Amino acid sequence: MTAVSADNISLSYDGKQVLHNLSLAINREEFFIIIGPNGAGKSTLLKALTATEKIDSGSIILFGRPQSEYSRRELARLAALVPQGIETNFPFKVADTVLMGRSPHLGLLGIEQEEDYHIAMQAMQATDTAHLADRTLDRLSGGERQRVIIARAICQQPGILFLDEPTAALDLAHQIRIMDLLENLCRERKITICMISHDINLAAMYADRLLLMKDGRVVATGAPGLVLDEKLLEESYGCRLLVDENPVSGTRRVLPLPAKFIHAAQKVSAKKER
Amino acid sequence: MDLHLSTQNSQPKTQNLFFMEPTFTRIGKQLTLICLLLGLLLAVAMLFGAAMGSSSRNPLAVIDLLRTLAQPDTTQYTIIWKIRLPRVLLAAMAGATLSLGGLVFQVLLRNPLAEPYILGISGGAAVGAITGMLLGIPFFPGVTFSAFAGSMATLAIVMLLASGAQAGRKDSLLLAGVMMNSFAGAVIMFLISMSQSSQLHHILFWLMGDLSMADAARLPLFALILPCYLIIFVLARPMNVLLTGREAAASLGVNVQKISLILLITATLMVSLVVCLSGLVGFVGLVIPHILRMTIGPDHRLLVPASLLGGASYLVFCDLLARTLSTSGELPVGIITAMIGAPLFIFLLWRARQ
Numbered sequence: 001m002t003a004v005s006a007d008n009i010s011l012s013y014d015g016k017q018v019l020h021n022l023s024l025a026i027n028r029e030e031f032f033i034i035i036g037p038n039g040a041g042k043s044t045l046l047k048a049l050t051a052t053e054k055i056d057s058g059s060i061i062l063f064g065r066p067q068s069e070y071s072r073r074e075l076a077r078l079a080a081l082v083p084q085g086i087e088t089n090f091p092f093k094v095a096d097t098v099l100m101g102r103s104p105h106l107g108l109l110g111i112e113q114e115e116d117y118h119i120a121m122q123a124m125q126a127t128d129t130a131h132l133a134d135r136t137l138d139r140l141s142g143g144e145r146q147r148v149i150i151a152r153a154i155c156q157q158p159g160i161l162f163l164d165e166p167t168a169a170l171d172l173a174h175q176i177r178i179m180d181l182l183e184n185l186c187r188e189r190k191i192t193i194c195m196i197s198h199d200i201n202l203a204a205m206y207a208d209r210l211l212l213m214k215d216g217r218v219v220a221t222g223a224p225g226l227v228l229d230e231k232l233l234e235e236s237y238g239c240r241l242l243v244d245e246n247p248v249s250g251t252r253r254v255l256p257l258p259a260k261f262i263h264a265a266q267k268v269s270a271k272k273e274r
Numbered sequence: 275m276d277l278h279l280s281t282q283n284s285q286p287k288t289q290n291l292f293f294m295e296p297t298f299t300r301i302g303k304q305l306t307l308i309c310l311l312l313g314l315l316l317a318v319a320m321l322f323g324a325a326m327g328s329s330s331r332n333p334l335a336v337i338d339l340l341r342t343l344a345q346p347d348t349t350q351y352t353i354i355w356k357i358r359l360p361r362v363l364l365a366a367m368a369g370a371t372l373s374l375g376g377l378v379f380q381v382l383l384r385n386p387l388a389e390p391y392i393l394g395i396s397g398g399a400a401v402g403a404i405t406g407m408l409l410g411i412p413f414f415p416g417v418t419f420s421a422f423a424g425s426m427a428t429l430a431i432v433m434l435l436a437s438g439a440q441a442g443r444k445d446s447l448l449l450a451g452v453m454m455n456s457f458a459g460a461v462i463m464f465l466i467s468m469s470q471s472s473q474l475h476h477i478l479f480w481l482m483g484d485l486s487m488a489d490a491a492r493l494p495l496f497a498l499i500l501p502c503y504l505i506i507f508v509l510a511r512p513m514n515v516l517l518t519g520r521e522a523a524a525s526l527g528v529n530v531q532k533i534s535l536i537l538l539i540t541a542t543l544m545v546s547l548v549v550c551l552s553g554l555v556g557f558v559g560l561v562i563p564h565i566l567r568m569t570i571g572p573d574h575r576l577l578v579p580a581s582l583l584g585g586a587s588y589l590v591f592c593d594l595l596a597r598t599l600s601t602s603g604e605l606p607v608g609i610i611t612a613m614i615g616a617p618l619f620i621f622l623l624w625r626a627r628q
Contacts, residue, residue, distance in 0.1 A: 052524050076527030083521045089384055090517045090572045095298045100515050104527035110511030110575065117298055149522075156526070 001028045002061070003160050003192040004049060004079075009058030011048055018044045020216045021058070026160070031186045032194045033203040035227075036213035037237050042196045043084075043164055045213070049194070050081045050162050063159055076104035080153035082163040086145065091136035094148050098124055101155025120155050126189075127151040127181060143174035150181065154191075161185065163195035167202065175199070179206050204228055204251040212236060228252035240265060301575045308576055312583035316366065319590040323362040324354055327597050328604060360493060365485050365593040365607070366586035367496050368552045369562075370503070371544045373585020376559015377577060378506060378541040381513045382534055383447060386564065387622060390425075390545045391556030393451035397458030398428025399546035400554055404462055404477060408469050414495065421546040428454050429542060483555035483608020485593050495547060502544040503582060509533060510574040517572070555589070555608045557615020562588055564622065 005025040011018050018041045026032045034042050047053040049060060051067055060067040063078055070078070080101070092100075101123065102116040124130040127147045137145060146166055153161055163182070167175040183206055185191045197203045203210060203224065210227040212219040214236045220227045230243040233254060240257040242265065257265055325335040342351045372390065379388040379395075390396045402424020406417035435450035466477060479486075512533050515523045520530050548555075562585045563577065570576050589607070592614070596607040 047521075050525055052521055072524070072529045073527040076525060079525070081521065081525030083519060083525070085519070086522060087384060087517065087519045089386060090567075092514070092518070092572050096514075096571075096573060097518070099298055100518070100526060103511060103515055106511070108508065111301060112298075120298070153525075162525075 002026065003028045003030070003063060004194070005061045006049065007059050007061075009048055009055045009060060011044060011053060011055050013044070018216050019048065019055075022213075022216065022218055023058075024211060024218065024221065026192060026194055027208075028159075028192055029186065029190050030192055031183060031206055031208045032192070032211070033207040033209075034194070034196045034211045034213060035198070035200055035203055036219070039215075040213040041216040042213055044216075046081075046162055046164055046194075046196060050079055051075055052081070073104045076156060076158075078158055079160050079162060080156040080158035082146075082149050082153050082161065082166055084164045084168065086137070086149055088138040088145075091138045093133070094129060094135055094137065094140070095120065095124070095133040097137060097148055098129070098151045098155055101152040104156060119157070120151075123151040123154040126154060126185070143170050143177065146170065146174075146178060147181070150178075154185065154189075158191065160192040160194060163193070165196050165198060167197065167199060175202060182206070200228065200233075200254045201246070204253070205246070205249050224251055228254060301573065304570070304576055305579065308570060308580050309583065312580055312587065316583050316587040316590070319587040319594075320362050320366060323365065323590045323594050324358045326594060327353065327358055329353065361485055361593070362590055363493060364551060365590045367493075367499065368485070368548045368555060369558055369589025369592075370582040370586040371499055371548045372555060372558040373562040373581045373588070374503065374506060374559075374578065375541045375545040375548075377563040377574070377581045378513075378537050379559070380563060381516055381574070382537055382541075384517060385447060386567070387448060387560070387619070389557065389560040390541075391554065392448065392455070392560065392619070393432055394428050394454030394458055395425045395432075395542060395545060396549050396554050396556065397455045397462075399425035399549035400481060401428075401458050401461050401465070402546070403550050404465050407477065408465060418495070418547055418550050421550045422543055425542050425546040425549070426539075428458065429538070479606060480553040482606035483553045483611065484606045485552050485596075486604065492551060495551065499544045499547055502540045503578075505536065505540050507575075507578045509537060510578045513537070513574040513578075514572070553606070553608060555611050557611050557619065558585055558589060560622075561611075561615050561618055564618070 002025045005023075007023050008021045009019055009023070010021055022041075022045065034045065036042055044053065048055050051060075051070075051072075062070065062075070067075070099112060099116065099120045102112060102120065103110065106112065106116070121130065124133060127150050129144065129147050129151050132140065132144060132148065137148065140148065150161075150163075150166070161182075166182070167178050170178065179202055182193050182195070186193045207224055209222055210224050211221045212227050212232065219236050220229075220232055228243065230241060233243065234241050237256075240259075240262050242255040242257055244253050245251070246253040321336055321339065322333065325339040326333065330338075338350070339354060342348065342354055345351055376389040379390060379393060380386050382388075383393075399421040403417050403421040405424070406420035409416075411417060411420070432447070432450045432454050435453070436447040462481065466474060512523070512528045515526050515528050516530065516533070524530050563581050566577055566580045566584055570580060589611070592610040593607045596605040596610050599605060599610075
């Protein structure tokens with residue numbers, strides 16, 4: 001069963017084509033991660049899938065219905081987005097921010113019912129942010145704020161959660177914490193996850209499937225073991241890489257190599273071939 | 275597939291729900307409380323506004339106020355109910371509109387320092403209104419429409435100027451507003467000096483923010499403004515969501531472009547109507563939303579009604595000062611609001627830099 005499928009979508013900004021006849025399919029309850037170099041069009045793809053940007057051609061099917069047939073509110077009940085940053089000029093309380101996730105489910109005047117508070121509370125407990133409820137957004141650390149935005153997205157009760165680099169600018173412990181949370185949402189709450197990540201090693205350990213993008217096109221898609229091929233990655237990222245196996249998880253491990261080690265790397269790979 | 279959260283998955287902290295309850299902003303109770311308190315404040319302000327004036331500076335005049343009701347033939351009765359009351363009503367509506375206008379622009383531009391006067395929108399409306407007055411077209415719909423056109427044009431230029439500069443968007447918006455404001459000022463002076471109009475003194479006084487031209491005949495214009503309040507109140511929740519970013523708002527089901535456009539036109543329309551009636555009264559939209567945000571938080575379902583009542587009370591009070599402070603005639607109310615508002619604006623700017 002597919003949650004989202006895109007067929008031959010193209011999109012251009014200011015006359016520059018960013019997505020070229022791109023196709024993909026994300027299965028329900030799948031942990032799907034999009035990787036690729038800067039400027040590959042990852043964020044634009046996410047915007048197209050969440051209908052934040054209009055596509056020029058092609059079609060997107062969301063839970064069995066063309067995306068263009070949904071209203072904004074209907075869309076918001078199916079798909080939630082965790083954008084890269086959230087503005088904190090006007091400091092809302094954490095509890096009220098999370099409660100905003102109920103917006104697409106409320107009536108005209110937007111007055112919450114008991115059930116809405118309950119769902120918001122659950123979302124905060126699931127993301128371990130309940131103890132922050134009374135604090136304002138501008139007084140949180142980067143990791144805490146990211147968890148609050150994820151809580152708001154869960155509060156929408158979506159079938160699929162889109163995230164744009166949720167672990168960027170977080171330290172190692174917080175990266176793992178966010179990724180564990182997302183994995184838990186995917187496995188326990190059956191929410192399909194589609195995220196962009198710059199961290200290939202994290203992606204390798206968590207993703208069911210990866211999509212490698214470059215110049216607005218799909219380079220490869222499939223299980224991490226297949227996509228994280230040394231040749232494929234070196235061509236896409238344009239630098240020398242060390243790809244080996246993570247002895248703990250058994251997944252691929254990718255490390256960029258500085259020019260000064262390229263000679264040594266060639267020796268290693270020559271030895272391996274013998 | 276089950277798209278809903280299953281209850282079994284909640285962690286064992288569920289009992290805490292009762293502890294955590296007060297953390298959400300529950301709008302029902304708070305709305306009633308805020309409306310009661312601020313409504314009372316407005317009633318008191320209006321009572322003093324009607325009772326006091328250049329002929330009776332004593333606050334105890336409030337007691338006499340009700341006594342006049344029984345004597346409809348006295349001068350006292352005429353002054354209070356025929357002259358002061360329309361003026362107090364105009365002050366209340368102008369204050370409410372300017373304060374709400376400020377609140378809406380702060381959301382649209384996601385900048386707590388935005389305000390119709392500072393952004394030059396009031397100035398643009400004034401240019402349009404004066405052009406209309408000098409051309410001698412009727413007040414409604416002629417002058418009001420030219421004021422609306424003037425403010426929309428100014429707004430478009432300010433937004434264009436501010437969006438061009440990528441770095442420091444906050445400051446570039448304010449700079450563009452200040453520039454447009456002084457440009458509008460120059461155009462107004464030019465128009466006035468070119469004209470031979472006998473209304474010069476009147477126009478100049480009106481420019482500084484003047485509520486003395488209130489007459490009961492113009493109050494029905496507010497029939498146009500009341501629906502604007504309602505539209506903005508209905509959009510209070512999307513306004514909250516908009517403040518966390520356009521992309522985030524879209525993913526929460528808000529039609530960002532449509533709602534921004536409705537808010538923009540509604541706010542500009544009601545502000546230019548008020549400029550036609552009361553001239554340039556600045557900083558109300560900065561002072562009131564700011565004080566309210568500090569006391570009741572950033573939820574617009576509370577802020578919209580609170581700004582209306584708070585702004586109304588504030589301008590009635592400022593007008594009372596304008597009428598009673600000077601013993602040699604009255605001051606334009608715009609001078610009072612600027613004397614209070616400008617220092618606050620500087621303070622906010624200074625604190626934002628810290």
